[in-house]
Every structure is written in structure tokens, then in C-alpha cells.
Amino acid sequence: MEPILKIEHLDFYYDKIQALEKVFFEVYPGEIVTMIGSNGAGKTTLLRSISGLLGKIGGGSITFEGQRIDKLPPHHIAALRLGQVLEGRLVFPQLTVKENLMMGAFLQKDNNFIKGRLEYCYNLFPRLKERESQNAGTLSGGEQQMVAVARALMGTPKLLMLDEPSMGLAPLVIKDIFSTIEKINKDGVTILLVEQNAKSALKIANRAYVMEIGKLVMEGSAEEFIHNDSIKKTYLGIS
Amino acid sequence: MNNKIRDVLKSKKSIAIAAVALLVIVPFMMEHNIILRQSKYFYLLLSFICIYTIVTSGLDILFGYTGQVSFGHAGFFCIGAYASVLMSHPEWGFGKWFGITLPPILTIFLAALIAALFGILLSIPANKLVFHFLALLTIAFNYLVLLAVSNFAELTNGYIGITRVPEINIFGFSFSTISSKYKYYYLVLFFTILFLIVKQHIVNSRIGRGFISIRDNLMAANGCGVNIRYYKTMSFAISAFYVGFAGALYAHMIGFISPDTFVQNTSVIFITMLLFGGSGNLLGPILGATIITTIQESLQPLADYRMLIYGIVILIIILFQPKGIVGLGKNISESMKRRGGEGNA
Numbered sequence: 026m027e028p029i030l031k032i033e034h035l036d037f038y039y040d041k042i043q044a045l046e047k048v049f050f051e052v053y054p055g056e057i058v059t060m061i062g063s064n065g066a067g068k069t070t071l072l073r074s075i076s077g078l079l080g081k082i083g084g085g086s087i088t089f090e091g092q093r094i095d096k097l098p099p100h101h102i103a104a105l106r107l108g109q110v111l112e113g114r115l116v117f118p119q120l121t122v123k124e125n126l127m128m129g130a131f132l133q134k135d136n137n138f139i140k141g142r143l144e145y146c147y148n149l150f151p152r153l154k155e156r157e158s159q160n161a162g163t164l165s166g167g168e169q170q171m172v173a174v175a176r177a178l179m180g181t182p183k184l185l186m187l188d189e190p191s192m193g194l195a196p197l198v199i200k201d202i203f204s205t206i207e208k209i210n211k212d213g214v215t216i217l218l219v220e221q222n223a224k225s226a227l228k229i230a231n232r233a234y235v236m237e238i239g240k241l242v243m244e245g246s247a248e249e250f251i252h253n254d255s256i257k258k259t260y261l262g263i264s
Numbered sequence: 265m266n267n268k269i270r271d272v273l274k275s276k277k278s279i280a281i282a283a284v285a286l287l288v289i290v291p292f293m294m295e296h297n298i299i300l301r302q303s304k305y306f307y308l309l310l311s312f313i314c315i316y317t318i319v320t321s322g323l324d325i326l327f328g329y330t331g332q333v334s335f336g337h338a339g340f341f342c343i344g345a346y347a348s349v350l351m352s353h354p355e356w357g358f359g360k361w362f363g364i365t366l367p368p369i370l371t372i373f374l375a376a377l378i379a380a381l382f383g384i385l386l387s388i389p390a391n392k393l394v395f396h397f398l399a400l401l402t403i404a405f406n407y408l409v410l411l412a413v414s415n416f417a418e419l420t421n422g423y424i425g426i427t428r429v430p431e432i433n434i435f436g437f438s439f440s441t442i443s444s445k446y447k448y449y450y451l452v453l454f455f456t457i458l459f460l461i462v463k464q465h466i467v468n469s470r471i472g473r474g475f476i477s478i479r480d481n482l483m484a485a486n487g488c489g490v491n492i493r494y495y496k497t498m499s500f501a502i503s504a505f506y507v508g509f510a511g512a513l514y515a516h517m518i519g520f521i522s523p524d525t526f527v528q529n530t531s532v533i534f535i536t537m538l539l540f541g542g543s544g545n546l547l548g549p550i551l552g553a554t555i556i557t558t559i560q561e562s563l564q565p566l567a568d569y570r571m572l573i574y575g576i577v578i579l580i581i582i583l584f585q586p587k588g589i590v591g592l593g594k595n596i597s598e599s600m601k602r603r604g605g606e607g608n609a
Contacts, residue, residue, distance in 0.1 A: 076487060078483055078487060098491070099486045099487065099489075100486065100491040103487065104489055111484055111487055115481050115484035115487075116481075116484070117480040117485075118480060119479075119480055119544075120473065120476060120480070124473060127470075127473060128473055128477055128485075128488045129488055131470070131474065131477075131489050131490055180488070
């Protein structure tokens with residue numbers, strides 16, 4: 026099977042500081058792949074360089090559905106239906122929940138289609154339906170995360186990249202968000218999940234990578250990872 | 265019954281319609297001495313307020329909705345004024361070179377388009393800049409326009425300026441401004457309302473959401489597929505169109521233009537109006553333009569101290585009421601609601 030996303034030899038520099046070094050990985054259609062690692066390992070940089078938000082990459086290639094995307098501007102990449110949920114729930118605080126979701130379908134012009142997507146998102150997150158006309162900035166952290174995920178889903182992504190969806194949320198809310206991610210995956214969306222919360226991420230993932238200071242240092246099935254001693258020690262807090 | 269009245273009062277549309285009706289009827293009654301008396305000065309003041317409302321609303325699209333600051337909008341005001349005059353004046357521009365002139369009612373639109381074109385040009389360097397760098401660039405733009413207008417005396421008569429600007433007429437109906445601005449006021453009012461309605465449609469459309477997303481969060485906007493550069497350029501163009509159009513209306517009303525009007529101080533006044541009224545909404549620019557224009561006129565005897573007073577006004581607003589008069593109104597109504605709620609409980 027052809028990978029939906031293929032990263033080869035990816036280098037990225039912030040000015041002269043190297044943030045990513047020869048990153049090499051693949052995501053196959055239908056999978057949930059998770060990337061775990063501690064603070065500053067370069068996980069966010071990796072996602073943002075894939076979606077083009079950081080501009081020029083230092084070297085290597087990014088291929089999405091057989092097409093090179095590493096030289097495309099971010100709005101072209103978004104148009105290829107590569108969705109992402111940014112770190113820290115970057116919602117538009119002054120727009121209402123509904124307007125936020127409409128922003129996710131910014132490139133869609135067919136109103137009927139947008140209506141259908143809205144319905145899908147409201148089914149997934151009934152809470153958002155209740156808060157439809159409230160400004161997104163007034164929502165709680167968990168609700169804002171729902172808005173961020175729903176907004177990404179409005180663009181009918183084939184691949185959805187999530188950057189730390191659990192950040193700063195209560196354990197119960199995290200559980201909700203992760204089970205929703207599973208649901209989204211069952212609806213046919215491939216998921217690339219970047220997480221510090223390794224435990225929750227490994228529970229729902231098929232495969233996993235470990236990232237350390239700009240490099241991918243380990244690869245394996247989520248099952249293997251859960252039982253791997255060094256992973257247990259470093260990332261799961263079990264000794 | 266009581267509820268119905270309250271509903272009517274509450275709906276913003278009915279308030280807007282009432283305000284427009286007042287703006288139409290009162291000057292009419294004054295002109296015919298039904299209430300108060302004819303007052304040429306009052307019509308002039310109202311016309312100025314309308315013109316500056318178009319300017320501030322245009323600036324609001326750029327600043328309030330897209331989050332891009334400009335301290336050089338007098339440059340667009342200048343381009344609009346000169347472009348319209350040069351295309352319609354029998355002794356200057358088209359009239360001087362080709363012996364043809366275009367009707368002013370057409371040239372005010374063409375002038376606005378030319379201003380929009382300059383807006384697009386300015387956006388090429390401006391798109392890459394933020395905050396203070398953008399402020400500096402727009403100030404430089406203002407000076408560039410001013411220098412060009414002052415020094416190409418062949419084209420613009422330099423510092424002396426151009427007099428006897430032709431008046432606007434539509435199908436033979438003349439909006440003469442020489443003896444009284446009474447008729448011209450209605451023309452300006454019409455365009456002001458038109459531009460405000462268009463503004464409302466723009467900011468509530470998909471384009472407007474694009475603008476707001478850029479203002480609120482560049483990264484997230486980009487991730488949603490908003491072409492940042494394209495939307496910033498569009499915002500500059502629309503904003504310049506508004507201000508250029510207002511400049512043209514100004515030129516045909518006053519009948520005389522010279523570079524003095526379009527100095528950078530004028531840009532600062534535009535920003536003051538917007539900040540004072542409150543940016544990012546419909547009412548703010550209207551209130552700002554109205555209040556500042558009125559203050560400006562009543563301070564005529566203190567002309568030397570005007571900039572000082574603006575400085576103080578800006579300072580007070582930024583320190584105590586960053587959302588302008590509109591924000592102040594919102595705060596008051598909210599605190600009244602809260603108090604009312606407590607009373608009920």
C-alpha cells in the first residue's frame with residue numbers, strides 16, 4: 026500500500042539552529058500514528074513544517090498522496106485536504122463557534138456541502154451546537170479544543186494532524202477528546218497524533234515513533250511500545 | 265404593547281433607519297425654515313462628517329478587521345482627490361492635455377479605483393511587515409504621495425493647488441456647492457450610507473472572515489487555507505478605495521485642493537477618529553468621525569493647539585478605553601444590565 030504521507034530526510038533550521046535532522050517516516054491510509062517525545066523534541070516544528078506554516082524547509086522531501094508538497098504555500102497544502110489542529114487550541118476568539126467552524130471550510134464554496142459538514146461536526150460534538158453563537162474566546166479549554174478539532178474536520182481532511190490535543194486539559198476531558206479521535210479515524214480519516222501524553226496516545230494508536238532532539242529515534246507498533254522497558258521508564262512514568 | 269415597542273427599539277436596523285430619516289429630514293426642514301433656520305455651516309459640517317465617516321470606515325476595514333495599521337491614509341485621500349480633479353478639470357490634467365474632461369460623477373469612482381490600485385501597490389511591501397515597521401512604511405507612503413503632488417507642478421500646480429474644481433452633476437441636475445452645501449450634503453449622505461452597507465456586507469462575508477482570521481491569529485488563518493498575502497492585499501485595496509472615494513467627494517465639495525490638506529497630520533487624525541470611536545464595528549467609525557470633526561470645528565480658534573489636543577485624546581483612549589466610545593457604551597450597558605439583574609433577584 027502507498028503511504029498517504031511520506032517524509033524523507035527532512036531537515037529544518039530556525040535561522041542557524043537545526044531543529045529537525047534527517048527525519049524519516051511514513052503514514053499509511055487509515056492508520057493512527059503517534060509521535061511521542063518530551064518538550065523541545067521538535068514535534069510541533071515537524072507538524073508545522075509539513076503543513077508549510079514555517080516556510081522553507083532545510084532539506085529533504087515531504088510527499089502527500091504521491092505529490093511533493095514541501096515547496097507549496099500553506100493555503101495550497103490545506104486545499105489538498107491535509108488538515109491540522111494547532112498546538113494550544115488556536116481558535117479565533119472574536120468569532121462565534123459557528124464562524125470558527127466556517128473558517129475551517131474556508132476553501133469550500135458549496136453551501137450544501139458546508140451544511141453537511143457542520144451537521145457532522147455538531148453530531149461529533151453536541152456541546153458545540155449549544156454554543157453555536159457564542160464567541161469562541163469565551164469557551165472553556167476543552168470546548169476550545171473541540172472547536173479546533175471540529176474546525177479542522179470542516180475541511181474534510183484525508184489526513185488530520187493533531188498537535189498536543191491533551192495540553193492543559195482535565196483527565197476526563199482528555200479521555201473524551203481521545204475517544205473522539207478514534208471515532209474520527211473510524212470515519213475514514215488518517216490520523217497523525219503528536220503527544221506528550223504518551224499513555225493516552227499509545228492506547229489509541231496503531232504505530233508510534235519516539236522523537237528526541239530533532240530526530241526520530243525509535244519506531245514500532247503501539248503494542249510493542251507499551252511493553253518496552255525504556256519507553257515505560259522515560260515516557261510512561263512506570264518503572 | 266410595551267414589549268413590542270421595546271423590541272423595535274432594540275433592533276439595530278430600526279435605529280439605523282430612524283437615524284437616517286433624521287439625517288434626511290432635519291436639514292430639509294432647516295433649509296425651508298420649518299425648524300431652526302437655514303445654516304450653510306451646519307450642512308458643511310454634516311458633509312464633512314459623512315466624508316470622514318467613509319474614510320474611517322475604510323480605515324476600519326484595514327485596521328479594525330484585518331489588524332493592519334496605517335498612518336498614511338491621507339495619501340489615499342490625496343490620490344483620490346487629485347485623480348478625480350485631474351480627470352474632470354477643464355484646465356488641468358485631461359482637460360489641459362487632451363482637451364477632454366470626464367463627468368465628475370464618473371471620475372469620483374475612477375479616482376477611487378486608482379487609489380485602490382495604489383493600495384495594491386503599497387500592499388506589496390506592506391504584506392511582509394507588521395506593527396511599527398508597517399506604521400513607518402505607511403508614513404513614508406504618505407510623504408511620498410505628498411512629495412509627488414507638491415513637486416510635479418506641471419501636473420498638479422504644486423503647492424499653489426488647483427482651484428475651480430468642477431461640480432458634480434447627474435443628468436443635468438447640479439450639486440452645486442458654491443453658495444450652499446445643502447444639495448451636496450444629500451449626495452454625500454447617500455454615498456456614505458451605501459458605503460456603510462457595503463462594508464457591513466464585506467465584513468460579514470467569507471472575505472470578512474478571512475480578514476478577521478488574519479487579525480486574530482495568523483498561524484491558524486494560514487492553517488485554514490486563507491491566502492494571507494492575497495487577503496491582506498484585498499484589505500488594502502478596499503480600504504484605499506473607500507478613502508480615495510472620500511477624497512474625491514472632498515475635492516468636489518471644497519472646490520480647491522492643495523497638498524496642505526493631505527499632510528501626515530491628516531492621517532493621524534483619521535486614526536484618532538477610528539480609535540476614539542472604536543474599531544472593528546459599524547458604529548465606531550461613525551461616532552469617531554462625528555465627534556472628532558465636531559471637536560475640530562469648535563476648536564477652530566485654537567488651531568495651533570489642535571495636535572496637542574489630539575495627542576491627549578489618543579493617550580486617554582489608549583490608556584483608559586482601548587475600545588473607544590463603542591466599548592465605553594458596551595461597558596455601561598453591561599453594568600446596567602448587571603445592576604438590573606441584581607435588582608430583580
